[in-house]
Amino acid sequence: MRENSQSETLSLNGEWQFSLGDQSGPINVPGVWETQGFRDDLEGLAIYRRSFDVPDNWQDARIFLRFGAVSYYIEAFVNGQPVGTHEGLWTAFEFDVTDALHFGQPNDIELRVIKPGIDGDRFPYRDVLVGFIPYVSITFGGIWQSVELVAIRDLTWQNFHIAADWATGQVHLEANVAPLKSRHLRAITEIIDQHGNVVTKAESVLTNDGAFSLTLSIENRAEWKPDSPTMYSVSLTLYDEDHNRLITGLSRYFGFRKLSADGDQLLFNGQPVNLRGILSWGWDPATLAPIPTDDEVRHEFKRIRALGFNMVKLCLFVPTRNVFDIADVEGMFLWLELPMWYQRMNDHLREQSVIEYTDILAAVHHHPSIIIYSLGCELGAEMADASLLETLNNLARGAVTDALVCDNSGSGEAYKGLSFDYADFNDYHFYCDLHYFVSLVDHFRRDWREPRPWIFGEFCDCDDFRDVDEINAANGGQRPAWREMMGAGATLERWAGIEQEQRMAALNLPFSSQQLVDISHRQSFVMRKTVLEYVRSRSGMGGYVITGLRDTPISTSGVFDDLGRAKYDADAFRAFNADSVLILEQGRSRVWQNGGDRPSPADRFNHISGGDVRFRVVLSHIGAPLTDQTLHWQLRMPDGSIHVEGEQRLSKPILPGNPSEIGVIEFAMLDTTTPMQCTLLVELGAVTSNAWPLWVYPQLATWTQPVSIYNPSGNLSWLEGFVPMNWLLNPTRLEGLSPILITSVIDAVVIDYAKHGGRVMALQSGKDSIATSPVPFWRESIKLLYDHSILNNFPHDGYADLQFYHLATDHALDTAAIRSKWTEITDVKPIIRRLDARLFTTLDYLIGLQVGNGKIIASTLRFRGGAGDQVNGLQNNVAGAYLLRQMLDYLQ
Structure with a gap:
């Protein structure tokens, strides 16, 4: 771009005449046509027209028509003469229009614009650098940034x-x-x-x-x-x-700043730093394009800082300049991810990528707030080969100073891309169930690699429930247009937000929309707290980016909802999302099993009445060294009273950087005859504090009554020692059994037994003869705990907290299929139900079935643990054993 401080400008912002397909009318510039009443399903050709007069004193100047940005392709005409074309969505450009202008009379300008479209259109979105926008909502089109005339009379920089x-x-x-x-x-x-x-x-x-x-x-x-x-x-x-x-x-x-690495330690200006980022896709339902006002940018920065974040990742889009300017002034870190995702690479896109990346980097490289640049996201080998990434990497490193660069956020190895990278740090996108996070980190962590920091480029999503009635009410009682958007390539089998009302009405759940919102927010808070504490407990973890900033048409995992409200209490969130974070850890143990040592994970959250409890307190600290500190802890009862407490003076200074153990908590758990939830509060002077729920269960009396075991699937051996077991070998009819039958199947034999008054517990944690569906437990869903005698004595606050950590499973009962198959079932009572937060369908983790005069309790919960870093065996699963006992008591 030409720059001359002596130039004069004439704004062409304002009202233009517009036509698209069979529609025409006035349109405001800057802006996109989809938000101004024009069709969103056409790529173009869109025509912009207006007239303007050129000042008479410009006759000695060269005059340029300058655009801030246009989506996506433009042909410009002045007084009928072609003056230039441009391709690319994100950067400024200009045309010399001097020779086409008339002085002393109106000039007519016509702009022909085409936005990214679908396959068969001129610019399919997978063939251009449109980023993630089509997948969040729709591609937008038009003159979405300012347009002006510039008069230049001499040389320009x-x-x-x-x-x-x-x-x-x-x-x-x-x-x-x-x-x-x-x-x-x-x-x-x-x-x-x-x-x-x-x-x-x-x-x-x-x-x-x-x-x-x-x-x-x-x-x-x-x-x-x-x-x-x-x-x-x-x-x-x-x-x-x-x-x-x-x-x-x-x-x-x-500004002078430097993000760098010393081995696996991330440094900012030479000191350890922890980057706590939030992912933004640039979504704004009012504008569709990322064109926030100054006040909106400042307000957003203020709100995310209140939650403890210090960085925003601009994921696959380039916003207007004011975002960078305000971040510079307010000290907000930015991660700029350039807009390459899921592209179909071809020769034209390869050339276009170099052109657009050159222009983007030229425009933003001086902003000190941008401390990380990534060249693309989750790129497979067919999307970006080594030659292209090497070219773009060299381009970026030649443009930016004292920042870190990553060629492929998420890594090539995780997305079938390159087996090597051009990155300054490790970057993975782990979207996983809670109990698999630690093992996933361990799997990708390799000590034989050159040490470098680990920054999660995006991760830790958790879908919440959207109250559509509240959203419609805020929109004047009308359904907002954005609720019709599904994103490119989406189907109702993947995301059914546009049918939420109908599907929820058909479910007829005994929970209000506001109750579902509250349950989901409490659950997602737990998931995020747990994951972030896991991250902060590891050395070499330079930071993370949580998905995401705000709810969008395809995702409800924002920390702000559709009406812009924070989902979490800011003080509570900062307890684990700040420079200094206390973490509750445990020692490690092993078990000799089948002739060899195996890891034996412990249950941090669930404890037996009167048992010995030992925790290690870890501090992840960034900032000045801490000296002369006191660690204080309390175990608080449900009524707030203190059961036990302690403190210790820290003898050594606490240095910033990798986490370190700073204390030990030891006590005997309280004696109780009823289960309860206590709270362990830990404080480090005035520096920081954190709290965790601990569930306490009474000692289980020995179950003495024999239980019959019908195990065609062969997966109930883990019950050994829990109840006296009478094994049944392939009976054709179940008669004269113990009062309770535990089975791994629901077949005709079991149905017949229940129909004649039998009491059955059907346990299956995977795919077998009982109809189940493979689904995540913590992600994409809301657990609904029903009023049922089995849960009346199981400690919970109406949502799935970490007492379910070692029960979590990756299969749920397809109750509709079970009932359809067995017409003898006369009633179904959900006990723990799974509401899919994306599809608005239900499955069950624990149900009661009425069959004739008998009962069947069926569950897919992992009472024996064993998945991810769950405990191994029913004898180690405190909550699992207690819940299973409640099920036995119910059947008895």
Whole structure:
């Protein structure tokens, strides 16, 4: 782009005439046509028209038509003459329109615009750098940033680049003007601090080729950092020495900062740092395009800071300049992910990627707030090969200074891409059930690799329930247009948000929408707290990015809902999302099993009455070293009273960086004859505090009555020792049995037994003869705990908290299929139900079936644990054993 501080501008923002297909009418620029009443299902051709007058005093100037950004392709005509074309959604461009203009009479301008479309259109979205936008909502089209005329009367600066070196305080500048021929030009460069003082200055004579290159040094330079985002500005002015007059100038803000790594330790300005990011897809239902106002940007930064975040990841989009400017001023870290995702690579896109990435980086590279750049996301080998990524990597590293670069956020190895990378850090996108997170991290962690920090580029989503009636009421009683959006490639089998009302009405659940919202928020809080504490307990973890910022048409995993409200209490969220975080850990143990040692995970959350409890307290700390601190803890009863407490003085300073053990908590768990939930509160002086629920269960009396075991599937051996077992071998009819039958199947024999008054417990945690569906337990769903005698004595607050950690399963009962198959079932009572937060269908984890005069209790819960880092065996699963006992008591 040409830059000349002496240029004059004429805004062409405002009302234009617009036509698209069979529609026409006025349209406002900047903006997208889909939010202004025009069709969203056409790529174009969209026509913009208006007239304008050129000031008479511009006749001695070259005049350019300049656009901030257009989606996606544009052909421009002035007074019927073609003046230029441009392809690309994210960057500014301009056309020289001088020779097409008329002075003294109106000029007509016509813009022909095509947005990214579907296969068969001119620019299918998978063949262009549109990022994730089509998958969040729809592709938007039009002149979505400002448009203006610019009059330039002399030389202009072009290709300006600035590199501020944090370590040395040096500032290297490069730019050029058109070849000078015989002109003698002098450049004056000034660097000005935040108080307006010139801290260094230089004069230089430009060479005949118009090239400018200069390195200046600032003594005692101030750093840019979140709590003190000190900025400098550089002013570059060009004078004509022959006529002693100002020709042109430009200015830029910049700052000295550095994100780097020392082995696996992430450093910012040479000190350990923890990046706590939130993922933004640029979604705004009011604008569709990422064009927030200044006030909106500031408000959003303020709200995410209140939750403990210090970074925003701009995921696969480039917003308007004010986002970067305000982040610079307010000290908010940014991760800019360039818009390559799930593309079909071809020769044209390969060339276009280089063009667009060059322009994007030229526009944003000076912003100190951008500390990470990623070149794409989850790229498989067919989307970006080594040659392209090497080219883009070299491009990025040549443009940015003292920032980290990642070629493929999520990693190539995890998405069938390259087996190597061009990244400065490890970056994985783990969307997993809670109990598989630790094992997944361990699986991808390899000590034989060169050590480098680990930053989760996106992870830790958890779908919440959306109250559509509340949303409609906030929209004047009407269903918002965005609720009709499913995202590209989506089907009702993947995301059924557009049918939520009908599907929920058909389910007729005994929970109000507000109850479902509250249950889901409490559940997602637990999941996020647990995952983030896991991350902070590991060394080499430089940070993370949570998915996501706000709810969208395809996702309800935002920390803010559709009406912009925070889902979580800010103080509670900051307890595990801050510079200093306390973590509750345990020692490790092993068990000798079948002739060899095996890991024996412990249950951190569920405890037996009167048992010995031992925790290790770990601190993950960023900031100044901590000295003279006291660790204090309390076990609080449900009524708030203190059962036991303790404290210890820390003898050694706590240094920032990797987590460290700072104390031990030991006590005898309270004696109780009824299960209850207590709270363990741990405080480190005034630095930080954290709290965890602990569930306490009474000792189970020995079950003495024999139980018959019908085990065609062969998966009930884990019950050995829990109840006296009478094994049945392939009977054709069940008669004369113990009062209770435990079975691994529901077949005709079991149905017949129940029909004649038998009492049955059917247990199956996977895929077998009982109809089940494979589904995640913690993700994508809301667990509904019904009023039932089995749960009346099982401790819970109406939602699935960590007392279910070692019960979580990856299969749920397809109750409808079971009932359809066995017409003898006369009634179904859900006990623990799974509401799919994406499909609005139900499955069950625990149900009661009435069959004739008998009962069947069926469950897929993992009473024996054994998945991920769950405990191994029923004897170690405190909550599992207690819940199973409640089921036996019910049947008895």
